[in-house]
Amino acid sequence: MTARNVSVFYGAKQALDQVSIDVNQDKVTALIGPSGCGKSTFLRTLNRMNDTIPSARVEGEIALDGEDIYAPAMDVVQLRARVGMVFQKPNPFPKSIYENVAYGPRIHGLASSKAEMDQVVEQSLRRAGLWEEVKDRLSDTGTALSGGQQQRLCIARAIAVDPEVILMDEPCSALDPIATAKIEELIAEIKGRYAIVIVTHNMQQAARVSQRTAFFHLGSLVEYGETSDIFTNPREVRTKDYITGRYG
Structure with a gap:
């Protein structure tokens, strides 16, 4: 994905100012910065979640495989299948574990038989490192899990x-911390298969899981580069001050 000069406004308030980033297919990109700096706002522009906020306006261009995701012809449902989202608070559907995973493939017509759907569900749960824990209780509700x-x-x-x-x-x-370590291991395992963008307030986590890091401050992208460079040799004073704990 590529973002070019992306600005976001909520009514008259500007939340993001001219952000440009390339998201690489085989890397994890971490977005860091103090609270209210625009990280989550930017993340939400990548699958048009801001469309759900009536006062939100997005300027600039965001392309997925060279296709403008804000073009009038873009099917937002299709876009959100191609650009998936995992939220801060776990939000399983009030359905069985099986149905939580099968829901998306069913509405997008990705499985033509029960056997095919079973395979999709098992493979997805395996990739998420959950299959061994839930394979004998797929009919239990997803909200009963830890x-x-x-x-x-x-x-x-x-x-x-x-x-x-x-x-x-x-x-x-x-x-x-134990559940966090499992999610981090999972991110490391799936990173070659998907482009992953993670917003985190935990700088140690950003350093552990990502290969590229973007530092946001007051709605602007201050610095973007290899994670090792951002954490050991930042070019910008504001980045250095944030990473060394001067503010945040």
Whole structure:
């Protein structure tokens, strides 16, 4: 995905100013910065989640495989299948574990038989590192799982429609350290298969899971580059001050 000069307004208030980023297919991109700096706003522009806010206006261009995602002809339902989203709080549907994963492939017509759907569900749960824990209780409700399992279920649900990009908005902030470690392991395992963009307030997590990092401050993209460079040799004073804990 490529974003060029993306600005976002909520009514008269400008939340993002002229942000340009390339999201690489085989890398994890972390968005870091203090609260209210525009990270989540930018993440939401990548699959048009801001469309749900009446006062939101997006300027600039965002392209997926060279296609303008804000073009009038773009099918937003299709776009959100290609660009999946995992939210801060796990939000499984109030359905069975099986139905949580099968829902997307069913509405997009990705499985033509029960056997094919079973395969999609199993493969998605395996990729999300959850199959062994839930394979004997697929008919149980997804909301009965632990927080960390629910989040992996939401990742399995995103994976099930075979997206190109997965967006994660602080996916571990509601989880304990053990569940967080499992999500981080999962991100490392699936990173070659999908382009992943993760918003995190945890700089150690950004350093662990990502290969590229973008630092946002007051609605602007301050610096974007290799994660190792951003954390050890930032070019901008504001980046250095944030990473060393001067503010944030």
